[in-house]
Amino acid sequence: MTSTALAPRPARTGKRTARMLGTLRRSAASIDARTPEHRDRAIDGLRALALLAVPIGHWLLGGFHLDGEGALRNASPLSSFEFFAPMSWVLQMLGIFFLVGGYASVLSYRRSMARGESSGRWLRGRVARLGRPVLGVTAVWAAALPVLYALGVPGTTLHSGATLVIQPLWFVGVYTVITALTPLCVRAAERLGAWAAAPLLASVAVVDFLRYGPFADAMPSWLSILNILPGWMFAYQLGVSWGEKKLGKRGAWLLLVGGTALFALLLIAFHYPASMVGVPGEARTNSHPPSLLVLALAAAQSGAAILLRDRIGKLLRRPALWAPVVIVNLSAMTILCWHQTAMFGAATVGSFIGPIGGLTTAPETLGWIAARIAWLPVFAGLLVALGAWARRFEAPWAVGSKAARVRRVAAGLLAAGFAVFALGLA
Template structure:
């Protein structure tokens, strides 16, 4: 009992110090929404991804193939609508502040890119060294490939986010031109492409047509965030987003038979996420509308130091969590595979028992990620020397060559 009490007192003291150091102008609600969206990424990958090892090699597998009833879980765990909404608002506000200080757009963008690129290059460079090390330790090539694929999977978020960040100045103009209805134009474009893909002409259109949804599909929530930053997304608009998005989501599922899962399902003929379908935008509307409506209430709640503390911790380690959470799961499974078939870890994700067992593994994944993060956070800060940057860049390039053949 005494250690628990001491731990609580330490947490209270730490929370009080961080709360005192937080500027009064800090938008705590925005940080809270960002932390929520960020944590949904590892939780989604950890719950909706798994392994199978029928031949002694770890293979990626998903419970969604055998357990379609888990699809609604992807509606909760895929918070890309919140992720890009917050990103759009934060970028637009940052750009405006930079312009007020006389900083050119190119310099502003360069700073944002470096903050995102350093951790990505770091994890890629580490994996370039990890691959030959694992092979030297006798890990099968197929298992190593599985780990590399897992590491690469979340990086597409970063690539998309970099493109959207670069488009921020255009998004500001676009929103002003359409007086806050720019996101509606993007949704209409996605709806048109979906109509061509899945409507009466679906069998006659080329397969690449869906790629036209990539930019408007992922730009939708980001544009909402930009408009929110410039006061063009009001509470009335947020209510329309939430209610209208929910109605559209239901119609697309029930009437037009869109796939229920928001992530890809192995063997499925259609997917909502690659490229994004209209169902992704409907869910983003619900999430974005709810986020705007709940922002003030969330901001008041986060005035409590003990609630504010985990938000600060998550945001400080944002890129570390993002880049390394799949590695944490893979290394845990790799170690576990030496012990045989462990339910929820190295057994096929094909039953409710697996899902329940996987819940028990989540704290283990989190602990491994925390251990990795204590070392890997060095990649978030500016790199100490040109030689260090050259080594990391070369390692990342080597991993990229491997990934092109593996993924």
């Protein structure tokens, strides 16, 4: 009787699975059919890959631990496991992101100029698309902080979360400044071709020599700040030259081989830190601001991306692979702005339960690594849920109405207040 009653269930489950897979295939085919023929799928694929590396990197290389008062404090497995450092070489894909950003920006800029639009109008449109989601996440956090505190979330926990959320947002500010310099990058590419990025590399090399070389003790502490703009602009300029057809496969091979050789030389002979992200307690860091090692990695990644472009484009002709790329690109800023909130949300709930492996325990054991990997689908699910709601912040603002202006001013004030709290200025 029991076996007879249970027998049909696998069949019903199989049918539901088949229907679900059929729905997914039809959705993927629909997305593929609506994609314009001229769309550069390889560029979108590279952007999606670089975007997904951000949350995966932060979720794997960041963690928490509970202090004696039950509050969450930020921690990193890199402090305990040096073998994690090579993982950061793969997950640090901002070089690819800036490369693709420069490529896409110059094409957009050229189209805008062909329509007779001004550089200012083109830039305002780009900045608005970057700024709206940032304003949204920081304003929401500012409004949520007092509510969470009233619900019993410790102030230390809230500060740990706010620090995590604001860390990736530095990228948006730097990217905005570099985007504003696109006309200069175009002129540099016209005059120097692919070599337009060489002075940026040289500038970072000089600053690194001064801050790490024999005269380091006599150098001011602020000297490293000089690397911020040329360090992140290097790959963007390569992307502009690529978009202007000034950088081809020969240059790509030079970037791949030369970047790889320079990367190895800096690690082995000049003892640069192996991790591409900051390690708590370490005096030197590669990414804040970028060191020459970051540019070497960006050069190698850029060369590989250019060489693999055609293969990636052909691969993404498959609807099942192309559909996720479209979804990720449509939610790019939402992913960037909210992925830390997803991890923090899970950890905050866990902190009220107690020590939970991979979530609220210190990242000091191999067991933590296995547990953290198991938590990744949970973080991803929370990000999808958050993103479904937060994507509204990527939509254009209403213009003209007084209520819309008041909301924008209020959001700006809330965002400023959150930045002050997160940076420890208050």
